[in-house]
Amino acid sequence: MDSVVMYEDDNDCGDQCHSQNAGDIDYEYIVEQETIYDLYNYCLSSTLIDTFEYLVPLIICALICNVAGRISKIPHKVFHCIIATTGIYTIWHYVNECFYLLLIFICLYYLFLCLPKKHRQGTKIFLPCLLLILYCEIFMKPKDWHKVRGVMMIAIMKASSIANDMTELEGPVNLCEYIGYMLCSVNLLFGPWTSFESYVNLYKKTSWNLWWIIISICYLIGAFFCLCISNCWMNWILSNSAGKWMVAFRDALAFRTSHYFICFTASSIMLAGGYPLSQTVITNPLKIEMPRSLVQVVTNWNIPMHIWLKTYVFRPCRKQFGYFYGIVMTYAASSLLHGLNFQLAAVLLSLAFYTYTEYNLRALLANVFNACIGSKPCSLHKCEHLNTPVNCYWVTLVNAVFGALAIFHLAYLGLMFDTSEAQETGYSYSHTINKWSQLGFASHWVAFATYCAYYLIR
Numbered sequence: 001m002d003s004v005v006m007y008e009d010d011n012d013c014g015d016q017c018h019s020q021n022a023g024d025i026d027y028e029y030i031v032e033q034e035t036i037y038d039l040y041n042y043c044l045s046s047t048l049i050d051t052f053e054y055l056v057p058l059i060i061c062a063l064i065c066n067v068a069g070r071i072s073k074i075p076h077k078v079f080h081c082i083i084a085t086t087g088i089y090t091i092w093h094y095v096n097e098c099f100y101l102l103l104i105f106i107c108l109y110y111l112f113l114c115l116p117k118k119h120r121q122g123t124k125i126f127l128p129c130l131l132l133i134l135y136c137e138i139f140m141k142p143k144d145w146h147k148v149r150g151v152m153m154i155a156i157m158k159a160s161s162i163a164n165d166m167t168e169l170e171g172p173v174n175l176c177e178y179i180g181y182m183l184c185s186v187n188l189l190f191g192p193w194t195s196f197e198s199y200v201n202l203y204k205k206t207s208w209n210l211w212w213i214i215i216s217i218c219y220l221i222g223a224f225f226c227l228c229i230s231n232c233w234m235n236w237i238l239s240n241s242a243g244k245w246m247v248a249f250r251d252a253l254a255f256r257t258s259h260y261f262i263c264f265t266a267s268s269i270m271l272a273g274g275y276p277l278s279q280t281v282i283t284n285p286l287k288i289e290m291p292r293s294l295v296q297v298v299t300n301w302n303i304p305m306h307i308w309l310k311t312y313v314f315r316p317c318r319k320q321f322g323y324f325y326g327i328v329m330t331y332a333a334s335s336l337l338h339g340l341n342f343q344l345a346a347v348l349l350s351l352a353f354y355t356y357t358e359y360n361l362r363a364l365l366a367n368v369f370n371a372c373i374g375s376k377p378c379s380l381h382k383c384e385h386l387n388t389p390v391n392c393y394w395v396t397l398v399n400a401v402f403g404a405l406a407i408f409h410l411a412y413l414g415l416m417f418d419t420s421e422a423q424e425t426g427y428s429y430s431h432t433i434n435k436w437s438q439l440g441f442a443s444h445w446v447a448f449a450t451y452c453a454y455y456l457i458r
Helices: 036-070 076-094 096-113 122-139 142-165 175-182 196-200 211-237 244-272 285-289 294-301 303-321 323-337 342-369 393-414 429-438 442-457
Strands: 016-020 026-030
Touching: 036 076, 036 211, 036 244, 076 096, 076 175, 096 122, 096 142, 096 175, 122 142, 142 175, 142 196, 142 303, 142 323, 175 196, 211 244, 244 285, 244 393, 285 294, 294 303, 294 342, 294 393, 303 323, 323 342, 342 393, 342 429, 342 442, 393 442
Parallel strands: none
Antiparallel strands: 016 026
16 A cells, blocks of 8 residues: 655645745745644545555455355365455556466465475475575566565465475365465455455355454444554654654554554455454454563464464574574575565564564573563463562562563664665665665664673573
8 A cells, every 4th residue: 555645735835935026035944834624634634545446456356255155055176266256356456566466375375285296395395485486586576566565475385384284184185275275355455464264265155144243343433443453543643853763653554554454454455355253363452552472462463474484494403503603594485585685684683583582581591580570471370470560569670671671672773764765666775774874774773782691691
């Protein structure tokens, strides 16, 4: 979705505008901040209307999928054909830049799945996916590739998960089910990744319940609220003169709320498309905005993607190479899924170092002081630590300090994803270094100091 920027009057030309009349007299015009009325007219209303019109075709496709899955008289193959048809329309309508490429990838990957088992085991299942990413990086226009990157990422995650799970499936993958799964319009555009089994379960005989309509609408309202914060309210509340760290916090929060918009929209579409409520929880904004740790932020940023990375990347790598390399490979895989972009790689690999250091330092401190100050909270009924937030105020204080440190890191890392013109083609190396240098690489220095503390204590 293209960002909707605040309206700028053509008469505004900076802090002061001077015009000269016949008597050579200068008149000064003071630019005033937009009023709430201006904000509504020039940003909020257009954002809401344009976004809703943009989503209407996708919502209709999701409802068609839902109805098709609940009508018992529709044959199994017809159901999957209906799903695939809505998916083809979705690609053509929203991201026709990758229409043929995506269809070719889906067909070729099915042929790959038909190869003997020894040729599609281990890391070999990711080879066609890597070739697809390389092709897009080299031959697609940067603007087009940036636009369709999310669609390709979901397709790659679906295809590779099927290849991984084929050992648990009875026989080869059914072609109709495979095509329907890969082209399911419900999560084709905004995601998230869902397992092949969860898609197959959409075709079932169930009673009609209208409660999902209310929850789907609530998700959509939440999505629009987050979009308004990202596109309109943040720049209205905090101007560029607010100070570099406040601007960093503003841009990072605007980026996070735009992410919440995508996630809530995807949740609404999935629920409208027939997925159960338990599978529509994609993100947890409360645990991101008020975090206990960066580990909590990472795991709650995109829950389905976290599950995919943990299942298909982290666990196999940890088993073979160890914990540290498992984390590095997980973040490297996440970076590759988002494309060969320096900024994303820098942010994700920074997060890998941050979370590894924080997790180990807090685990060490929790063991030394016998306190519940680890990255992940203990269950209230199963905490075995002597010192807990219930009986020791300093435990709460320590967790709050680490939470504030996580917010500091989020402001620093999220500053990269501003609303400059570079967002349409992807951010460059120079953009990343320039943004971080403006803040003195403060977050990296703090992370390095944290690692030194961990190294000395252990």
